[in-house]
Amino acid sequence: MAELTADSLHAVATHDDHGHISEDEHNSNMKLGLWLYLASEIVIFSIMIVGYIIFRINEEDIVAQAHDELGVALVTANTFVLLASSFFMVMGLRAMQQGNRSGMLRWIGLTALGGIVFLGGQYIEYSELAHLGIVLGFDDASAWSTFGMRFYAPTFFHGAHVFVGVLWALEVMRRGAKGRYDNNPIGIEMFGLYWHFVDVVWIMLFTLIYLV
Amino acid sequence: MAEATHHNSGHHSNTVRLLGRKITVEGGIYTVVFGALALLTVIEVLSAEFLKGAIHDAPSAAATLQAIKAIVLLGIAIIKSSLVIWFYMHLREEKPLIAVVILLPLLVATLSIMFLLAIPPLGYTL
Numbered sequence: 001m002a003e004l005t006a007d008s009l010h011a012v013a014t015h016d017d018h019g020h021i022s023e024d025e026h027n028s029n030m031k032l033g034l035w036l037y038l039a040s041e042i043v044i045f046s047i048m049i050v051g052y053i054i055f056r057i058n059e060e061d062i063v064a065q066a067h068d069e070l071g072v073a074l075v076t077a078n079t080f081v082l083l084a085s086s087f088f089m090v091m092g093l094r095a096m097q098q099g100n101r102s103g104m105l106r107w108i109g110l111t112a113l114g115g116i117v118f119l120g121g122q123y124i125e126y127s128e129l130a131h132l133g134i135v136l137g138f139d140d141a142s143a144w145s146t147f148g149m150r151f152y153a154p155t156f157f158h159g160a161h162v163f164v165g166v167l168w169a170l171e172v173m174r175r176g177a178k179g180r181y182d183n184n185p186i187g188i189e190m191f192g193l194y195w196h197f198v199d200v201v202w203i204m205l206f207t208l209i210y211l212v
Numbered sequence: 213m214a215e216a217t218h219h220n221s222g223h224h225s226n227t228v229r230l231l232g233r234k235i236t237v238e239g240g241i242y243t244v245v246f247g248a249l250a251l252l253t254v255i256e257v258l259s260a261e262f263l264k265g266a267i268h269d270a271p272s273a274a275a276t277l278q279a280i281k282a283i284v285l286l287g288i289a290i291i292k293s294s295l296v297i298w299f300y301m302h303l304r305e306e307k308p309l310i311a312v313v314i315l316l317p318l319l320v321a322t323l324s325i326m327f328l329l330a331i332p333p334l335g336y337t338l
Contacts, residue, residue: 031306039317042318043317046317053325072257076257084246086300091242097224196300196301200297207256207288211260
């Protein structure tokens with residue numbers, strides 16, 4: 001019989017006879033993978049943000065006029081909705097970690113609802129902006145079109161992330177209802193990381209695009 | 213949720229120490245952080261509107277006020293983002309490697325932005 005050492009005990013703890021890794025290690029790897037994905041997202045969003053910042057510095061009058069047209073009431077309400085959905089998300093994870101499956105489903109459901117309301121608000125905002133003539137305008141270089149390009153690229157890309165997040169939340173609820181996360185809530189934690197990241201991006205976009 | 217009261221340690225606790233005082237609230241630190249995020253957002257919007265008015269009223273000091281506005285608002289946004297990352301994304305409980313993974317692209321992005329901002333609007337002329 002092989003001699004038991006601290007190293008061999010650690011090996012037993014993290015790998016079974018078939019070389020499978022332990023649950024803790026699996027969870028840790030999953031989270032690292034998602035953090036790396038989020039790191040790549042930071043670079044993508046940064047490109048769009050820097051495009052807006054350069055436009056903001058060079059075209060102060062256009063941006064000031066756009067701010068007057070945009071207003072902050074709707075987007076502030078939308079920001080509160082997204083912040084609240086982030087709170088609902090973390091409460092959902094907390095509920096599952098405490099073994100409260102129905103509580104988790106309730107909180108994640110509210111998270112998805114928050115995402116849907118946010119997208120509804122964004123749709124209303126885009127409709128108002130289109131009415132004002134702030135469009136993408138691929139075929140003209142008017143002031144509004146150049147602003148529209150810089151405005152829609154990051155906000156729509158963010159909105160697309162919210163949409164994916166809503167779908168992911170619904171999938172988490174479907175799996176959660178079947179008891180998939182009763183013993184290991186890593187799936188909820190992964191979705192949570194994504195959703196909070198989307199919230200962080202919006203915190204920056206809200207400040208940079210609507211307030212500064 | 214009755215079970216929440218059974219967990220009184222770490223991030224499951226409903227009791228939070230804030231400014232030297234113990235506060236008991238459903239959700240514990242998560243609820244406190246949400247309250248802070250909401251409050252900071254209100255301060256941010258009010259500051260933006262106030263400074264916008266100040267810039268309008270004093271065009272001669274517009275550049276200075278605009279710089280102050282940008283610094284104040286971005287400072288608040290960074291605090292809000294840090295709260296979400298630290299508490300909601302549980303960075304405080306993760307290994308230092310995760311912090312490196314997220315800080316490295318932020319550093320690269322910040323340096324790239326500063327580099328791009330240094331380029332004159334119409335490009336360099338010889």
